[in-house]
Amino acid sequence: MPFTLATWNINSVRLREPLVIDLLKAEAPDVLCLQECKSPVDKIPREGFAALGYEHLVARGQKGYNGVAILSKLPLEEVGAEDFAGLGHARHVAARLPNGVVIHNHYVPAGGDIPDREKNEKFGQKLDYLTDMTKAFEADRPKDAILVGDLNIAPREDDVWSHKQLLKIVSHTPIEVEHLTAAQEAGDWVDVTRKDIPEGPLYSWWSYRSPDWDKADKGRRLDHVWATPDVARAASGSRILRDVRGWEKPSDHAPVFAHFDL
Structure with missing residues (x-):
């Protein structure tokens, strides 16, 4: 069953519903x-997506913050969160x-501005989230699985x-x-994007603070597509749709795509 998958931090699905439809x-x-x-899940604007064939939705939501959703043309069986x-x-x-x-969709905590858990609770939460991911993969090694999302780390x-400046x-x-690598290794996850595009700069996020994000190009690859080895072997065609970052009233993230021929 060949299929194409995309992951995108949309930064408000209700505000940017037209962009999702355009994509x-x-x-x-x-x-x-x-x-x-x-x-909240019941407020996600499903009608326009369903009209395009995306009749299946599995999601977790909350008012004003966070939230993850999987839209699909293919039937989905929810397997939890x-x-x-x-x-x-x-x-x-x-x-x-x-x-x-099984597709796992993650939004890892951003971690605040100070990289010190003693001074910044949010940074500690981010590290703890990744530690729990690692423990989960060690306890139940995944197979036949894809993990995607805004992992909020450019490894x-x-x-x-600029590696030195960041x-x-x-x-x-x-x-x-180190924490992200530990989680990846615990699940034996393959970085599909880098499998397909092994060399050269790759970015999926550009700050809103940059007045000319495209020209400055101070990007980071925060959005990832991983797969277990059995699935990664069937992956190809990875790409980041940089142009989407330049759409009107965009998210600060660009979608990341991969194709799987299973």
Whole structure:
């Protein structure tokens, strides 16, 4: 069953419903995973998505913050959600496709501005979330699975515009990268995007603070597509739709795509 999957931090699905519809019309992925939906599940605007064939939805939501959703043309079987770090946030949801592949959609905490858990509670929550992910993968090693989402960490030197300047900036600090790597290794996850595009700078996020984000190009690769080895072997065609960051009233993230021929 071949299918194309996309992941996108939409930064309010209700505010940016027209952008989601534009993406679905232009690219027609079979599955679209959204993060930072900022909406209770019953307020997610499903009608326009369903009209385009995306009749299936599995989501977790809360008013004004966080929120994750999986939209699909293919039937979905909900398989639950985890509350890593016990935050009580809507940050994870999982669903099974008809071929048995489970998709995990994550929105990892951003971690605030100070990379010190003693001075910044949010940074500690981020590290604890990743630690709980690692423990979960160690306890129940995933298979036939895809993990996507805004993981809020750019792990490689070429995943940020300046490795040296961002070493002390939240999202690229060594301790965050260590925690993310531990989670990846615990699940034997393959970084699908980097499997397909192994060399060169890759970014999926550009700050709203930059008056000319495109020209400055101070980006980071915060959005990821991972897969277990059995699924990663069937992955191809990874791409980041940078142009979407330049749409009117955009999210600060660009969608990341991958194709799976299973």
